[in-house]
Amino acid sequence: MARSTRESILTAAAELMRRRGYAGVAMKDIADASGAPIGSLYHHFRGGKAQIAREALANAGAAYGLLIPAVVDAYTDLGEAVQAIFDQAADDMEGTAFANMCPVGSVAAEVADTVEELRQTAGAVFEGWIAGGTAYFVARGVDERRARDLTTAVIGGLEGAFLLARTLRSVEPLRAAGRVLAPQYRGMALAAPVPEPAAAPS
Amino acid sequence: MARSTRESILTAAAELMRRRGYAGVAMKDIADASGAPIGSLYHHFRGGKAQIAREALANAGAAYGLLIPAVVDAYTDLGEAVQAIFDQAADDMEGTAFANMCPVGSVAAEVADTVEELRQTAGAVFEGWIAGGTAYFVARGVDERRARDLTTAVIGGLEGAFLLARTLRSVEPLRAAGRVLAPQYRGMALAAPVPEPAAAPS
DNA sequence: GTCTATAGAGGGATAGAC
DNA sequence: GTCTATCCCTCTATAGAC
Structure with missing residues (x-):
């Protein structure tokens, strides 16, 4: 499984986005699903939602x-x-x-x-x-x-x-x-x- | 071209949604593109955005x-x-x-x-x-x-x-x-x- | 039937204590 | 590096004057 907070965020984002697309997933949803608070999302991904999506897509791809x-x-x-x-x-x-x-x-x-x-x-x-x-x-x-x-x-x-x-x-x-x-x-x-x-x- | 207000709303919605999807189009965008004010959208389509999308999809389909x-x-x-x-x-x-x-x-x-x-x-x-x-x-x-x-x-x-x-x-x-x-x-x-x-x- | 103003909810993003 | 509180914006939908 995903060990680091960073990885668990990307895993959660990929799983949510494959079902609901990009606009259909809120940062709060990713936070809840990954177990990390909102602040951590922006700590690890300065570029915000778009950067999370970018890395999640590249990984999954x-x-x-x-x-x-x-x-x-x-x-x-x-x-x-x-x-x-x-x-x-x-x-x-x-x-x-x-x-x-x-x-x-x-x-x-x-x-x-x-x-x-x-x-x-x-x-x-x-x-x-x-x-x-x-x-x-x-x-x-x-x-x-x-x-x-x-x-x-x-x-x-x-x-x-x-x-x-x-x-x-x-x-x-x-x-x-x-x-x-x-x-x-x-x-x-x-x-x-x-x-x-x-x-x-x- | 679309003659009635109702038709022009559906035409505008279809055109916008084929480029940007559903969540990517706001009611205000449809209002602007069709020339009708927001209030008219809800006057003609009581079911709101989902109803506009439904009818636009059925027409285009x-x-x-x-x-x-x-x-x-x-x-x-x-x-x-x-x-x-x-x-x-x-x-x-x-x-x-x-x-x-x-x-x-x-x-x-x-x-x-x-x-x-x-x-x-x-x-x-x-x-x-x-x-x-x-x-x-x-x-x-x-x-x-x-x-x-x-x-x-x-x-x-x-x-x-x-x-x-x-x-x-x-x-x-x-x-x-x-x-x-x-x-x-x-x-x-x-x-x-x-x-x-x-x-x-x- | 047309249009404006606004309510009410939820979005992304940030600050700053810990 | 973690977490909370909050800002500001945009969204859908409604109320009500015209």
Whole structure:
């Protein structure tokens, strides 16, 4: 769990924002959920609410960027892998009362035209996901252009399906996206996964 | 243009909310943009801000639900039609400074877990789009199950690609989604479009 | 039906004791 | 580094004159 006050604030903020977005979360809510008083929030984050959101998004973005490779690692057929990504997302969502999986999508929709600072942070996260996913598929033998389009479409497809699923309270949009996207990649072999270099412990 | 005060309020609200979401738009903003004073907003909409959003979403939802059939009407090949949907969306977005195309997606992300009343309205709009799109493709000779999955995936793909495009300020996600989704439908013929029964003028 | 003034609640942020 | 009290602003909504 989060040990320092600073970490517990970021964890609480990410958890609240993935459900309620940016404007829907008050500093008092973050204080209550993290156990820290309001003053501590401003002590650790001079930049206030926007800075907390920035760091929470960056943290969550880094963590969630590892999920697609983690799921795909187990597969040798690209079509089955794509199907698995969406099925896994559907299963997860059913276990979380249809909360968004991660705060980046929830917040990005809200701030893309209003809080330039956060738009840039969310944009950097999306770019990192696309670059990371593309590099991963290339390492497993997929052609670069195909890898980039596939990664972009999968991430966009996931975000859109999450939006429909949360709004309709049904995982059907996630399953439908998998059924539509997967077939055309069926039969395309994936090379053996390259083991991740262990990240340096902070 | 909007003639009555009531209509101009709804038009202004839809335009503001597609850019800034629900919480990001204040009643004063709607008053200023529509030209009506605050008091008139509550005179015409007893239910306050939530009622304005509800009606604005329902109006916009009905209007935007006609767009996909309108684009697809011109095509006889399903693959080309799917490509055209995403290319058209990309072209439109470039002309609007990357605003979301319609307010439903912007608002839905924000209210899915917070304002139950609006979640239901947005959900009804999405359901209407899926049902309408499915019926349209079925009328043009597509198998029912395929039509439903295709429609769901296209709508989800559009919403997700809009989110990425707005956040990254680039239409590439829309073009990539088209490039990924279209090929598998190439060669599938569409039957001649059925002319729409003219809507009764209000 | 139009418009102004204001109530009442809640937001982000700060000061300063401990 | 922790915590409380409080400031000031903005928000939704209402009252009531015109």
